[in-house]
Amino acid sequence: MNKYDFILIGVVLFVFIGLTIFINFNSKSGNKALVYYDNKLVLEVNLDQKRQFYNVLGYNGNVVILKENGKIRVTEEVSPYHICSKQGFISKTYESIVCLPNKIVIKIEGKSNLDGVIG
């Protein structure tokens, strides 16, 4: 390891901190979750305090989604690694749950400065 490696690592850390600050600066709690299957909107959930389960049909079978305290998560799905159910709750506008094997994407919508860019 030479001094240029340390410079590189320093630059990378700087980029990480910069990106993190930028993202947090632009994030807000969303009030609506949009569930997509294969890029088609299949479910809209208002993120209120009530606890409620939803069933959505994914590519491999049923995907169970839980809404609670203004947050949303996937609790059950059929996939090899269960990445999206391990991810847990999301509630910020920049967060999303992506379940590739099931072609399910959950996005959060709300008032964000980035809306114009993200579309």
Next chain:
Amino acid sequence: MEIQKYTRLTLFIALSVVLNLVESVIPFFSGFIPGLKLGLANIVILLVLYVYSMKDALYVSVVRVILVGIIRTGLFSMAFFFSLVGGILSVLTMGIAKKTKLSIIGVSVIGSIFHSIGQILVAIFILNSFNIVYYLPLLILFSIPTGIVVGFITKSLIKYYNRYLEND
């Protein structure tokens, strides 16, 4: 000479496929951030890049992705395109980084970062969603330790491999 070299490259391809399969059954950080991996197969790519050339590293990387596609993830599946673009971008950037004053550790970190960037680019394209870009900062952060580990392992492997080539 050519035949000897391609026989060795073939062995390296086999090795990288096995490392990839081994890695896929270690749930190392996968519960923590989706898609995060150690990148053990990058050890082989980095070694080929240093001992042979960038062209050979690209060859090993692409054949590895196709083989892993056939064996595990499915040819032309989403995971296949993730690995393909990530792998190619990683080899190209490591080839460029190798020409600078960075040591093998730095080159490995660069490869690790651009592997993530390539995958995110494919994800944006396939999922038609820009939101996934928010994983990028964390993936970049974890590229540093995984890149350093892979770099150190490859550094000592190259030493043994060169000694073996001399005695050959």
